Amino acid sequence: MAKQIVGPEIERLVQLLAKLPGLGPRSARKAALALIKKREDLLVPLNAAMTTAIERIVICGLCGNVDTMAPCAVCRDEARDPSVLIVVEDVGDLWALERAGVMKARYHVLGGHISPLDGVGPDALNIPSLIERAGDEAIKEVILALNATVEGQSTAHYLTELLVDKSVTVTRLAQGVPIGGELDYLDEGTLAAAIKSRKQV
Amino acid sequence: MAKQIVGPEIERLVQLLAKLPGLGPRSARKAALALIKKREDLLVPLNAAMTTAIERIVICGLCGNVDTMAPCAVCRDEARDPSVLIVVEDVGDLWALERAGVMKARYHVLGGHISPLDGVGPDALNIPSLIERAGDEAIKEVILALNATVEGQSTAHYLTELLVDKSVTVTRLAQGVPIGGELDYLDEGTLAAAIKSRKQV
Known part of the structure; x- marks a missing residue:
């Protein structure tokens, strides 16, 4: 200029x-x-x-969401299933899942994904607090709703190993053809996952 | 959301x-x-x-530019050619021409283009002040640097008619092949203009 x-x-x-x-x-x-x-x-x-x-605006000390109060509105919402914890990389992912509105549970925002190339190790993320929350006996299921990228999936793998000795079921999002997706435009990885996880009609 | x-x-x-x-x-x-x-x-x-x-930030009452003082820095710049007035549609166009840095003149920002379909008539633009400035005997040339769109060009046509009885030379920007442009990707109108205004090398 x-x-x-x-x-x-x-x-x-x-x-x-x-x-x-x-x-x-x-x-x-x-x-x-x-x-x-x-x-x-x-x-x-x-x-x-x-x-x-x-x-x-403050960051919720419990889940990492942003709100005008802490704990945030999601953490204080009594109508949510207290036995399910949805782990996301970022607050934007939390918003996206809430827009989908399919599950009324609580969240845990990691604040990113493990990426050694960018110098982001497990210590830089909200992982200790996740392990602590997952140790709460009220939690029955931890859903790893991380991005289907290499970093997201290796972070999910790392978390799965940490959570293996907790008394929680660890699940991840289904992978397959997105709704409205045309097979011709999808990559081989997605098609392979969709075939592998096919369901009987 | x-x-x-x-x-x-x-x-x-x-x-x-x-x-x-x-x-x-x-x-x-x-x-x-x-x-x-x-x-x-x-x-x-x-x-x-x-x-x-x-x-x-205020709008310059003389030329329509935005600045922290009025008259703006361009209008107060004594090093500029006082005999040339460059008419542009918008302040962004003024910035673009200044980035090109090819001509040190003064400007006149119309604040848009004539567009009957959008209810923008000549009265909605800074046209009376342009005619008044063009009447100043110090001004020798008015360059109509309007967009090469239908609205920009019809606005230029309208201004040309208003300026015809002033003692100024009215010019417009050259039209042709943009620098770095590939003929294969250019529209017929641009190619026709480039052929019509061809220059001897």
């Missing part, structure tokens, strides 16, 4: 917006311009929403 | 982020999560940058 025509204030706004996932340098400029042009409709409300987020 | 698990504060942050150009509902969720997770590195600085923008 031409430094001489855009003041440091706009420049800084653009640079920070470019750090958001999904925005690059060009779209950050567009976003900054949209904010400046829609001052009252967008810039002022978004600024206020961020101030609120800074003041009020 | 599942209302029951994400509090209204996060929900509002996501909804406002989704209004930014380039972010949809899904990427707005990712952006909100990134902001919450990178509280000190991203959320707090971006919030501060927005507060500064709200407090300090």
